[in-house]
Amino acid sequence: MQSTYKYRFDRNTLYWTLVYWIVFALLGGGLFYLYEGGYLSAWFTSFIVALIALMALSIPRKIVVTDQSVQVRCLLDITEINRSEIAAVRKVSAAHMKWIVPMFGGFGFFGYYGHFIDLRRFERVRVYATEWRNFVEIVDIYEDKLYVSCSDADRLVAELTPPGGNRPVDDDEDE
Template structure:
């Protein structure tokens, strides 16, 4: 079997939020420069914002690579791998189910939606790797970790990944009931 790659594509909402955030940070930087000319505050702010933007830019998800033995979520700097043998379930998630999420550490609209979020309905920490706030797929592993990814070919991704997930005895018992 060969690998299948699913690319992330930004939607308009993500692009608008990114531009808005960059403009707000630039305006704040210019205001600090004009108000505190040559001071430590403007130098600290500039260094902090440049480091923050660089860190966030390196964490942007670029593609999902699906192979028979693993799912790789590839960012510019990081690769998150989930072994298909460890996946308990995969399902398509509607946009309405994604309400009630609080970002703990990550981006919410700035070049996408990625990082660690708190699901306020279940009080669980989840991980999101999305370039648009739709076409979500939930991947739950046997360690009770939940990952949410988005791609325009979400139905195809779920179908392909379901082929590689092993059938577990407890899932057969659930179907028998």
């Protein structure tokens, strides 16, 4: 059996993507105008094109849940967690996510994805989201945390909850 949860871009994500495009275009145009096509503007243009390509290939597309695994499929990458290694699954509010900031990844450019740092716990987490709400926290037996977002977060939590129930998580005491 296989379930698919599609990602959906919200208005803020599209807004921030447009802001990024405008800033990149203004900086590139300004460097081209100031340096009249010199090596600095060529270097900047090459860097920005490579950055946009890398970020575009990391955009999350969908979450696929099978009997054996949970897969977060991006355009180029697949992050897979074995279902037997899932210790806890819970829905997380956007207020909880205010302490999570990007360390290496995209923030607002077609979504939020990559490695982030939780400033409250000082730990590294992975985030795959296209909207900054409806978060589901997946904790594996190695204490690694993965945050995903989908429009049907309650159904995802119900489907992924381990058979014996969730193992207690430290954050449960805070909320």
